[in-house]
Amino acid sequence: MSGTIVWFRNDLRLEDNAALRAAVEREHPVVPVFVDDSVKNDVWAPGAASRWWLHRSLISLNRDLQNLGSQLVILRGDPAEQLQRLTQDYAADSVYWNRRYEPELIFQDERVKMRLEEPGVEVRSFPGNLLFEPTDICTQQGNPYQVFTPFWKACLAYREPDEPTAGPVAIPAPQEWPDSLSVGELGLNPRIDWDAGLQEAWEPGFDGAQRRLEVFLQEAIAGYQAGRDRPDLQGTSRLSPHLHFGEISPRQIWHAVQRECRTDRRTTEGQSVERFSAELGWREFAHHVLFHFPKTPDQPLRSQFSRFPWVEDEAALKAWQTGSTGYPIVDAGMRELWSTGWMHNRVRMIVGSFLTKDLLISWRAGARWFWDTLVDADLANNTLGWQWISGCGADAAPYFRIFNPVSQGQKFDPDGAYVRRWVPELEAVPSRWIHEPWNAPAGELNAAGVELGIDYPEPIVDHAEARRAALAALEATKGD
DNA sequence: TTTTGAGTTGTTCGA
């Protein structure tokens, strides 16, 4: 028999899946496979929240495959070994997959390819998880971009992203299925019961992604330009975890958004579409930068930041992680993250600025915490975001841009609804003081049932002082 | 090679 193995990774969907499509078109049996190799001791192996999501996404994918007369074969171990064994046992002559772009994963894919090709198996990889391949776009000198705006202009001038392709209507099955683990046997699901907030917030899988996109198109895209910055409203798409796991393709989102709002770019709607499209562009940019600067997950892109005097302060880090810094907008964000596995982007910037500039704790500590707790944890996006906010990365914020957690709260959570939702002990504090309870008159705090230091922490640092210290620390990175 | 224009998301100060 000749057959095709389709190796699923961060592309857990049937629609707009180039590898699956090519495999089905061969009209030979297709064996969809997922290989869990997270047992290996990799610092960037998926964190707990990612594993929670993956568990559900695999179940969803398996169900979708079963509806087409197929199923997902789940294996564990070294992918090269597992795939080679499978091709031998089942005399499959081809292995197809969609490309990944993280340095370690590219390395791994090359290794798997060599190992499979040696005995004569055909290996084909396909694009599809990005709108543009990282090597498609370069400056006129042939270098990678390090600034977003010219990068994104070059992308848009390069070509319109392809239309997404439909999923298969049937998938030819092999006569006999290989042994497979169940999803549960991978042990991705938490053993202790901490995931109620995630359950409530998310529906992993293709169907959940489609519904999320639909809601965004119906309710938020038209006002995205203004709504995107408001953590107290549902102004963003919340598609990031679905995109990370490839349950929906960026091309599908791109074209759905363009179709939905075919309006003049001078209108609010038109600007909103452009703005949202640019956010997909930032995802592209993050992958472009990671591809061309593969050390950035651990090292600052701007090398002078290697001598930045980061502080090691376990107690302060713990206060940040647990949402007990005494700054309500920061604590709300960190608790939203802990509870739902997600945090609004505006608030990610606020908590990132607070960790790196108010506490002077390294962006790498922040990146690690996000890595474990975010359901959308993505090496490219996480690395770019943390290097950007701390000032050491591509197109980074200028050093003097230090977020004031009080004014950011007042500006983007004007009624304090977001803070009240995630920091319920401040629920009765008047809006005037919700973002700076330490400045509230004693009587008003009392009436709200809050005693600082008892019911809610005093600020762990003074922002004005911390700001001066951060500017001074930045001096230390100057010169050669 | 050299020059020039520009750069996601802010804050603070002083008029």
Add this chain to the structure above:
DNA sequence: GTCGAACAACTCAAA
């Protein structure tokens, strides 16, 4: 309360 300018100087990308 609102507004504009300063913050300091650098790097990238294109001409």
